[in-house]
Amino acid sequence: MNVCPRIKRICDVDGLTKLDVLDLHNNQISQIENVSRLSKLRLLNLSGNRITRVENLQGLNCLTELNLRHNSITSVTHVENLPRLQRLFLSANSISRLDALACLWHCHSLSELSVDGNPVALESCYRQTLLRCCSPHLQLLDMKRVTVSPFGSCSFTQFWKDLMDLKHLVFLWSQERRRLAIQNAAQQWEGLKACLELPAQNGSKEDVSPEYSPAHSPAQTNGNTQETSPDEPRPQDAGGPSVQSLSISDSHLAELDSETLRLFGPGALETLERCWGVQTAASVTAVAFRYIHFDSIIPMFLRIRLKFPNLTHLMFMETSITHLPQLAALAQVRRLEQISVHPEWNPVVRLTLWRSFLIYRLQHLNLQKINGTEVTMNEIMASERMFGALGHVAATETPRCRLLLLLEESRKRQLQFLLDGRGRRSGVSPDDLKENGKQLGDALSRALFSYPSRLSDGPEEGGADASERSAMVQQYLRGLIHRASGHCVKADALQKLWPSLFSEIVRDCVLEMRDRQAFRQTRLQRLHSESHT
Template sequence: MVQAHCSSEHAAAAPAGYKESHEERRMASVVAKKEEEKRRESHKQSLLKEKKRLTINNIARQWDLQHRVTNIAANQDRKNSDSPSLDPCQMDGSTTSAFPEETGSLDSVLTNALQALSVTDTHLVDVDGDTLSLYGSGALESLDRNWSIQTAGMVTTVSFTFIEFDEIVQVLPKLKMKFPNSLHLKFKETNLAMLQQFNALAQLHRVDQLTIDPQGNPVVNFTLWKYYVLFRLSHFNMQKINGTEVTQNDMIMAERLFGILAHVASSELPHYRVISILGDARKKQFRYLQETKGKKHGIVNEENNDSKRFVGENTNRAMLNYTTRDFYNEKLEETKEKKKFCKIYIEDLVKEATEISMKKEALQKLWPQMFIELVRDAVLETRNKNSYMKLCLQQIADQK
């Protein structure tokens, strides 16, 4: 009786244990699947990070090779212009490399390496939080995309790396349209070499922070570059430059250092050039003068003296603009064509004027004798009036 009771209890406990074991296996399977998904996602992120790292390294190598090729070509042109003699590496009519372990010129070696690199990724566009990072000149084409409103509004920092600053200048109007909330600009390896290049940033809506990495931007070697930025871009009320807070003393020092520069730049330009550059500013000044017309002179001076001074400062600063090398070369070629046309036109005018002068001198020499002959012929013809009249009538009749 007791044995039968124990067997019945064991039979009742068996399904419960089976259910618990099945539930444990199911939970273990779910956990294993989640861990597998995490591993896959982690592996995917690792692959993306590695691809990003390799792409950036490739862009950096390509950037370096491009500048080395450019420097070699510039040095070669300088050598050719200085001394047209044969290269010392050219012996017995054969060309050998200056480096014994290489064959062919260094220029061709770098060019071949550059072509080999161009097969892989040459640019990268990365959005990380509120930062848009652009690597390589090809990344600038991303500004033509139809960015979502959420992404475009979220981006507040734009970073440019391994891109020529002159190429960046051409897309600044697109940047302020596509990403209106961008307040922080970063430049690294962008070949910022002159203070006047900062003038191009004035066309943006607003810039609160500016970061210029010393790497690849020689302009930071100038002691006063920060003060020039504060002066030229004073209408932005910039808060930080290279992570350092901008103080009121910095603004005052910038005005003292470069205020005269803007005044000289505006005073040296012809009036028509000032109007062409400052169309909008001149319109504002004109509207200001129209609004203040009819007011008493003292009231106008007291109430709006600061406003007029502010407009004048903006006008002077706008004279400090920047022209990219490509645009400058294009204008230079256009100027050369105009000069060539003017030269040919003036030469033709001089030639024509010379011929007229020579003919005039010849006429002055021949005119006395010609006048005597004309008078003599007229006297001989009219000596006999009757015969002269008959001759004239005959000529009239023949003409009819």
Template sequence: MIPGKYRSVSGRAANNVNCGLHLVIQTSSLPEKNKVEFKLNKDPSSFPGRLLQHDLERNYSSRQGIVSDHINLVSSSLSSFPILQRSSEEKILYSDRLSLERQKLTVCPIINGEDHLRLLNFQHNFITQIQNISNLQKLISLDFYDNQIEEISGLSTLRCLRVLLLGKNRIKKISNLENLKSLDVLDLHGNQRDVDNLPCLQHLFLSFNNISSFDSVSCLADSSSLSDITFDGNPIAQESWYKHTVLQNMMQLRQLDMKRITEEERRMASVLAKKEEEKKRESHKQSLLKEKKRLTINNVARQWDLQQQRVANIATNEDRKDSDSPQDPCQIDGSTLSAFPEETGPLDSGLNNALQGLSVIDTYLVEVDGDTLSLYGSGALESLDRNWSVQTAGMITTVSFTFIEFDEIVQVLPKLKIKFPNSLHLKFKETNLVMLQQFNALAQLRRIDQLTIDPQGNPVVNFTLWKYYVLFRLSHFSMQKINGTEVTQNDMIMAERLFGILAHVASSELPQYRLISILGDARKKQFRYLLESKGKKPGIINEENNDSKRLVGENTNRATLNYTTRDFYNEKLEEIKEKKKFCKTYVEDLVKEATEINMKNEALQKLWPQMFIELVRDAVIEIRNKNSYMKLCLQQITDQK
């Protein structure tokens, strides 16, 4: 690193090189990750660094001509480098400057006896390496413009050097300038360069290079001292965002492309910078939300998989018990087994630990995207109890359930039709739809136009006739699409042919009181819609009548096909068990009481003959004295009053 801050060329040196533009930098070895290439792709004559070069050329031409005839380059047998020889007259006339341009040099010649040189010119040669000038420690200006130099080196001893012109070479890295503490001007245009932190940079000219994106020079934004920069002639300068992007990232600039930056331009850049920052913050926020959503869904999916594995293990255990038992598989200890296995029994400790390790907060997700409400995980069903705004609730037309047991969904269907009256499309993914009877539960909704059942996690889709059963059971909804396929009239006819007899058989086997109850529910619906339609406009009434026809148009035979969830079945089972227990206790009490009465009757029969004799004897003794008996009776009557 070059300590301190560079100064511009001044005094006699500045006058000698006619230096109107300068580049002040501090250099260091740069990492490969910040490598940026700039290639000269246009005529460099208008490049600011080249303007400086033209000034130097005019200066040399006016002072000493292009090349003096008094300069000779002599080959040496002891070295591969030519040796420079100047006449005494040349040394006296131009004692502090030397021009060796256009000499077709491939190496720097050995310059002896010229330690007093201050200006040295090697323009337009073929030199590949800076050599043989370490003894010229009084050099102020060194010009290697238009050569083939690939690396900045051999300059460590030139501590007085202020101007170094290396434009139009093959340099790829700014390095080895640590000792040039007096360096004020550095021209590197037309090279392939690697640019990193330049904390002392004041003026930088990058005109007419192949810079196509700001990212290529974004490292310059870290320079707090940069005040003047040019990008004209580059593809980046043609972009609409070019100016405000540069000013946003380089607020300390005073000039851009040789034009002074106004306060209005700074203000506009600042406003745009704030907008860009807000946009970035919003983008970052959205990215975080997307990542959180992804992690939550993954968490819900893991919990779902663990739950399914748990149920599978319980089912396997139940099958083993059934296979080992000699009894009827439907009867154990005289009680009927539930159609659903009880969720009890051994649970693998690893699964248990995994379930407990899941965060409660991240085990469900509720998302509203446009007109779609997506629910992930059983915990999301609780969102139906929250106070939804009328606008949001009315906007929802599609409700999607993922990683939720269908039996749990059935319990909230009444809330669904109340909270989201315009919901017409239901989607089920990973909901354990395993049998046709489960579709019966959807009949209690207000209306369904579309139904989507994802094959993943819903084995019922593997049944060939499942779509026809849905159309038959929910025919009063007049559904339009199932799994994205249009429903045709032929589909409705086929559904009636396949399952019409099923509804007839179900209704004929149903007890009379249940049929009456079903008919009563239909009448209640009709009455309710008649009440709701009072006081409404005729057009609205006609539309609602169409909906009411769908709702109350459910055939009585089809209404007998209902679905009982596992929880409801278990509740009924518990209720039946309680009733059985009560009946058993009641009968036992009756039997006990009857037994006691019978025992008393038998004892009475044994004692009755003796008791009868004693009763007759007491009666005879009591009435033996008629007067005394009458007085006793009168006294008893008097006491009773």
């Protein structure tokens, strides 16, 4: 017995422009495609296939009936582009959310609809929501006739229940709009990653959605698995009814949830320019960034510092922090207790020294936690040993004019005061001078680990001057590294040779002084010749 092969794709129908009915039920089709040129098609039957999304229906201007029963559909889109659609059958699929049917609200010619057999049909407000939001011409819902208008007279209890259902529907709408804004911001970020040629991440992220939470995934830091603190604010949590939307568009979202300001997409940074109320700004203690390049966030740090006086926590997810000097820009904030840099598209966390560098550079901020882990005194001392010597070398090698550019006005005056030697002349005690110099030296060492910006460094990146400056900096750093490594090699060699060298020195001295009379005459002659020269 020969079994007829099942159809897996819709193809080779572009030329059938006058086709009236297309019946492809009970096949293995997984996607609706190649039907946009069937402008005369009236009935399309794709029931009993493997379709997961309703899409690619543009161009079917004469379609009146669409049968998609017994598939695996989870989302319905593009149905609003069918101007003559009257009957739509979606029974026995996998639709679990009312917002997945949102496009049906715009199908004004719909008279018959079947959605039974889906998980969404188990919700208490399912039927009332469809009756209120779908076409007023709807006559049959799930093969049951609509006999009473949903806006007819009812009791107060029923009216209150309907009002709560409507409120829930509005919430679903806002959630859908929020989800689309975050999804579009994520798609723009995907394109930006390709342009930046960022290194690939471990694992794959199949679905970019606001519910996805890298905060629950382990971060690989220094080769150890490190869990993010569970009580840490998560910038990607689904917004609840208490979330205040500050700015939303097709590709960005800014929202305030209790004390956390969440920014998705580059356009959300414009929210920081708005006029904030004193109480609202004072309530913000955490700011979270996602799908925003870190270099575009840096110019906002000074504004964040002035606008949010109680800010204590900054979070970065998928912001392309790739090297240590970028982390130095966080010093502009001036008050931080916690910093969270999630590993999702922030390659800097793979560097062994990133945490130690952050502790050293931001020591003046009283940093207490990094990625949910307490900063210990041992870590502070280790970071000082590691980067303090390098900062001291850089401070001694950097010209005075460059040092003055790195400091604020008050620090500049203090440095100029000490360099000109006016401290001693003005009667300042040596102990105070020493303490001031030590504090200023520490500030200078840390300030030299700064992040160069376009505004302070002259021409835009990519120019000839920038290339020459980069080459000069690299050559200068290579020279410093060569000198430092040379000193280390010499010190190690001296440490190994010193025992034998010391014994030889002592032996030579003993032999030289064995004949005291000859030794005295030799020394007197040497002193006499040195005095005449």
